[in-house]
Amino acid sequence: MLLYGASGHAKVIISCLRANRVPISGIFDDDLQKKDLWSIPVIGKYNPDFDNESLLIIAIGNNQIRRKIASFIQHPFGKxxxxxxxxxxxxxxxxxxxxxxxxxxxxxxxxxxxxxxxxxxxxxxxxxxxxxxxxxxxxxxxxxxxxxxxxxxxxxxxxxxxxxxxxxxxxxxxxxxxxxxxxxxxxxxxxxxxxxxxxx
Structure with a gap:
């Protein structure tokens, strides 16, 4: 699984994924200062070629931002x-x-x-x-x-x-x-x- 967003909301999604024993290969985030979250690598801005067969969840609580990001994501979405x-x-x-x-x-x-x-x-x-x-x-x-x-x-x-x-x-x-x-x-x-x- 991949995530987009490396802040507090992502931590709760990571908790859910770990409880289901779903591995997380990386997190996209527009803040290039972020390097990892709970030992999961933050890999920078969205890259449609990165692990492109993995499912992705947008880990952002704001509805409007989540909708904007969903419009350009090319990975399939998970749940x-x-x-x-x-x-x-x-x-x-x-x-x-x-x-x-x-x-x-x-x-x-x-x-x-x-x-x-x-x-x-x-x-x-x-x-x-x-x-x-x-x-x-x-x-x-x-x-x-x-x-x-x-x-x-x-x-x-x-x-x-x-x-x-x-x-x-x-x-x-x-x-x-x-x-x-x-x-x-x-x-x-x-x-x-x-x-x-x-x-x-």
Missing amino acids: VTHPSAIIDESVKMSAGSVIFHNVVVQADVNIGKHVIINTSSSVDHDCVLGDFVHIAPNATLCGNVQVGEGTLIGAGSIVTPNITIGKNCLIAAGSVITKHIPDFAIVRGNPARVLKITYD
Whole structure:
């Protein structure tokens, strides 16, 4: 496996890969000062010819940066789940996505490409997570929640059942979502309210 990104988020992905006994041959990173991470060589800027048959995971938490990098990667994308995660056999998980420690993903959840389901979060039945979504630590999605592409659900947030959240939204940590959220919204509070629509 190869990674792109050699910072804190990469450490958690490395933990997941090591728990699954998956070897990591190197890490791409645009910061040429970085030489290694946990004894794994950082090999510099992306090179499509380096170990070009290996799978790659983009180890960057920011949704927009992850999407930008995915647009030029030529390696095939991998996916990884930590062994402590409880994932129903009916779950569909697309390439590039990662599921971290102590996560629960229930029946018939559909996970898009390059999604992060972070530590101890819970995604209940029939949820749909668009590409480049990030479900932050300890967030809870109740049943049949739809999350649009590029949206961040902040740490400790709760989304009640049957809610649709648009694309490229920012749900602040600790928010409680009880109503549908439009695209490009910045949302905070309990109950949550839309603070701003960004349109970018």
